[in-house]
Amino acid sequence: MATPIEVPGAPTAPDDARMPRALMLLLGAAAIVIVIAGLMASAWLVAPILLALVIVIAVSPIQSWMRRRGLPGWSTVLTLVVVIFGIVLGLVAVLIASVGQLAAVLPQYSGRIDQLTAQVTQLLTRVGFDPSHAAQTATSSADIGKLVNIVGGLLSGVSGALTSLVFILALLLFLIAEAGGAARRLAAIGADRPHMVVALNSFAGGTRRYLVVTAVFGLIVAVLDSVALAIMGIPLVILWGLLSFITNFIPNIGFIIGVIPPALLGLLVGGWQLGLAVLVVYCVLNAIVQSLIQPHFTGDAVGLSTTITFVALLFWAWVLGALGALLAIPATLLVKAVLVDCDPGARWVEALIGASSPPEKKASKAKSNGTGPTAEDKPPAPPDAEVPAPAT
Numbered sequence: 001m002a003t004p005i006e007v008p009g010a011p012t013a014p015d016d017a018r019m020p021r022a023l024m025l026l027l028g029a030a031a032i033v034i035v036i037a038g039l040m041a042s043a044w045l046v047a048p049i050l051l052a053l054v055i056v057i058a059v060s061p062i063q064s065w066m067r068r069r070g071l072p073g074w075s076t077v078l079t080l081v082v083v084i085f086g087i088v089l090g091l092v093a094v095l096i097a098s099v100g101q102l103a104a105v106l107p108q109y110s111g112r113i114d115q116l117t118a119q120v121t122q123l124l125t126r127v128g129f130d131p132s133h134a135a136q137t138a139t140s141s142a143d144i145g146k147l148v149n150i151v152g153g154l155l156s157g158v159s160g161a162l163t164s165l166v167f168i169l170a171l172l173l174f175l176i177a178e179a180g181g182a183a184r185r186l187a188a189i190g191a192d193r194p195h196m197v198v199a200l201n202s203f204a205g206g207t208r209r210y211l212v213v214t215a216v217f218g219l220i221v222a223v224l225d226s227v228a229l230a231i232m233g234i235p236l237v238i239l240w241g242l243l244s245f246i247t248n249f250i251p252n253i254g255f256i257i258g259v260i261p262p263a264l265l266g267l268l269v270g271g272w273q274l275g276l277a278v279l280v281v282y283c284v285l286n287a288i289v290q291s292l293i294q295p296h297f298t299g300d301a302v303g304l305s306t307t308i309t310f311v312a313l314l315f316w317a318w319v320l321g322a323l324g325a326l327l328a329i330p331a332t333l334l335v336k337a338v339l340v341d342c343d344p345g346a347r348w349v350e351a352l353i354g355a356s357s358p359p360e361k362k363a364s365k366a367k368s369n370g371t372g373p374t375a376e377d378k379p380p381a382p383p384d385a386e387v388p389a390p391a392t
Contacts, residue, residue: 039319047323052171054330055084057204058211060179080176085169091242098239105235109268116267199341206302207330217294218248221255221286225262228281232274234266244286248294250325251309255286302333308353 039046059080066076190197226241234240240262247254259282267275304312312332316324324331340349 036319043320043324047320047327048168049171050320050327050331050334051323052168052175054207054211054327055172056175056179057207059084059176060182060204061208063176063179077177081173084172084176088169094238094242098236098242101236102239106268112268193342195344196342199337202341203333203337206333210302210329210333213294213297214249217289217297218245221245221248221289224285224289225258225282228285229262229278232266232270232277232281234262234269234274234278236265246326251313251328252306253313255282258282259286302329303350304329304332304336304353308332 063076063080066079067073186197186200189200222241222245225244226237229237229240240258243261244255244258247258250257259279263275263278263282266278309329309332313325313328316328316331318324320327320331336350336353340346
């Protein structure tokens with residue numbers, strides 16, 4: 001039987017003083033549960049901070065380029081703030097205008113809504129369900145107090161969304177102003193923790209690649225959906241194209257969320273045939289692009305497998321809500337950088353969660369990103385190894 005090698009001068013702990021592995025696993029699981037509970041309780045704060053961080057990472061190359069051109073720091077900060085705030089406020093304005101148009105269009109189909117309601121009522125009656133009795137029960141159980149609570153909940157939700165928007169804009173202002181000293185801070189960290197600097201740079205690069213790939217495919221899907229809906233005669237194609245672009249940042253199932261409103265509107269405009277046509281077109285375009293083609297490019301860009309991206313979507317949507325679904329991939333990359341990439345002993349986890357790429361491709365990508373093995377990571381040569389003499 002092999003005996004353990006004892007290193008002279010190294011402290012050794014007796015077997016009785018070592019913590020049992022089962023207890024270590026239980027303590028680790030308990031710590032994970034506490035961290036998840038803390039994230040869920042502070043989702044109102046964590047999600048906006050993560051969104052602002054992702055936006056700043058996305059625009060940081062522009063700020064670096066402007067600084068290399070010799071522009072002063074205050075001008076780069078002011079330019080980026082104006083551009084980002086203009087884009088955010090423009091999207092909000094488009095959404096508000098489109099929702100106003102939708103509210104003006106829906107009353108035109110009130111007769112169609114009544115007809116569809118009657119058809120659904122007849123169908124439910126045939127299968128043995130009495131909608132009139134259910135409506136009477138719901139009406140009798142409802143009171144003014146409950147309606148007031150519902151309206152109050154909606155108003156609080158709207159005010160909460162506006163508060164989050166103001167908070168995100170303020171965070172963007174401060175983070176952009178602090179982004180100029182990021183290189184100096186990373187250099188200070190690298191003096192003691194070089195692997196942490198490599199991990200953070202990998203996180204920033206992976207986040208930017210993910211945003212670029214997702215934005216490109218989202219733009220393609222939005223244009224295709226808008227053209228298809230315009231050909232079929234569906235109103236408000238700009239709103240549905242913008243919805244397709246935004247939901248493209250939700251991995252794997254984003255098109256399901258984006259197809260529901262135009263399909264319902266198609267049902268009102270042209271009956272079940274047009275509603276079914278909208279579903280078929282979205283399934284052909286979005287399912288192929290978003291669920292089959294895009295995940296391979298996204299996985300190669302960020303180094304995560306398709307299964308991990310789907311699990312990450314479910315997890316972060318459960319923990320952080322709607323913003324968690326949009327930021328599932330960047331949040332996973334951040335956790336991976338902090339817990340896996342910065343620890344050379346935990347690199348084996350990347351083989352489990354990483355995308356299935358050829359070894360040569362992974363090696364070349366790691367070398368180009370600066371995440372490959374360095375000289376200090378390589379094991380030293382044994383003292384008895386013979387060094388060949390140089391050829392003469």
